[in-house]
Amino acid sequence: MTTTKAAQKRDQAKAEYNAFLAACPSRQLLDRISDKWVVLILCALGGDNSPTQPGTADAPKAMRYSEISRLLAGVSQKMLTQTLRSLERDGLLTRTATPTVPVTVSYELTDLGLSLHHMTRGLRNWAQTHMDEVLTNRENHDARTT
Numbered sequence: 227m228t229t230t231k232a233a234q235k236r237d238q239a240k241a242e243y244n245a246f247l248a249a250c251p252s253r254q255l256l257d258r259i260s261d262k263w264v265v266l267i268l269c270a271l272g273g274d275n276s277p278t279q280p281g282t283a284d285a286p287k288a289m290r291y292s293e294i295s296r297l298l299a300g301v302s303q304k305m306l307t308q309t310l311r312s313l314e315r316d317g318l319l320t321r322t323a324t325p326t327v328p329v330t331v332s333y334e335l336t337d338l339g340l341s342l343h344h345m346t347r348g349l350r351n352w353a354q355t356h357m358d359e360v361l362t363n364r365e366n367h368d369a370r371t372t
Contacts, residue, residue, distance in 0.1 A: 258316065263301055263309045265346045270297050271319060271335045272343035274350065286343070288322070288334035318342060 235249060245252045258264060271294075273284035289297075295306055310333060313319045318339035324330040335343055 255316070258312060259342060259346075261309070263298065263305060264313065265349060266298050266301075267294060267306075267309060267313065268318070268335070268339060268343045268346045269350050270294055271333060272340065272347060274343075274347050286335050286340055288332040290330065290332050294333065313339065 242250070243252045244250050245256055271289055272286045291306070291310070294310075295301065295303070298306065301309075310319070310321070314321050314333075317336055319333050319335050322332050322334070324332070
């Protein structure tokens with residue numbers, strides 16, 4: 227009987243990328259991209275940042291850190307910095323520092339990030355469109371259970 231080494235199991239899981247398997251590395255990616263700040267950053271950089279016309283999209287554009295921070299109400303500086311760094315590490319956005327005084331830093335979606343943005347835009351639009359229904363369902367559920 228042949229035994230499979232741990233490295234072989236990891237290689238097999240990596241080749242299959244089945245998120246239902248405990249050893250699959252795609253679980254880490256799912257954890258990352260399911261974060262609300264990731265979704266909102268991708269939507270912002272993808273041009274989905276019109277507060278008056280949700281669901282409409284401009285062309286993807288580069289944004290400065292301060293622009294992203296102002297747009298994402300409630301995000302702390304630490305959380306925004308950590309999230310931007312992790313998205314850069316994953317290759318979903320690029321960080322460009324321009325040597326000015328002070329240094330100007332901008333962030334822009336990569337092709338990989340843009341492909342994910344198209345999906346996160348749908349999530350954001352769905353949440354905004356169906357929020358009234360969800361709130362009604364929550365109220366109805368809470369009234370039944372109390």
